[in-house]
Amino acid sequence: xxxxxxxxxxxxxxxxxxxxxxxxxxxxxxxxxxxxxxxxxxxxxxxxxxxxxxxxxxxxxxxxxxxxxxxxxxxxxxxxxxxxxxxxxxxxxxxx
Numbered sequence: 001x002x003x004x005x006x007x008x009x010x011x012x013x014x015x016x017x018x019x020x021x022x023x024x025x026x027x028x029x030x031x032x033x034x035x036x037x038x039x040x041x042x043x044x045x046x047x048x049x050x051x052x053x054x055x056x057x058x059x060x061x062x063x064x065x066x067x068x069x070x071x072x073x074x075x076x077x078x079x080x081x082x083x084x085x086x087x088x089x090x091x092x093x094x095x096x
Contacts, residue, residue: 012056016047024048030091035073039065043075043086044094052089062096 009016025048035041045059052072063077066085073093075086 008053009056012047015056015059016045018047026091031089033090033093033095035065035068035090035093035095037065037067040096041065041073041075041093042096043077043088043092046091049089049091052087053092054086054088058084058086 026046030046041063043054043058043061043063045053045056054075058077058079061077061079063075063086065073066076067074069087072087072089075088075093076083077086078084
């Protein structure tokens with residue numbers, strides 16, 4: 001018997017798919033955007049960049065920048081009745 005995969009990107013074939021003309025890395029401008037504390041952002045996972053990628057369950061969620069940790073940002077996302085703290089690089093964030 002073959003065991004099923006339990007990896008971090010499991011079941012993301014449709015979710016983390018790019019349009020054929022938009023494949024490859026994004027331009028550098030996406031990495032150079034500076035977010036301020038309190039800015040509202042959308043978690044938009046870039047499948048071409050694996051580093052600093054949040055979990056797939058937060059893809060498309062709207063959150064608030066809480067803090068900066070090195071090059072990454074801490075984003076507060078409301079899930080149910082709780083606020084979760086997500087650590088993500090700027091390649092996976094988009095300003096509203």
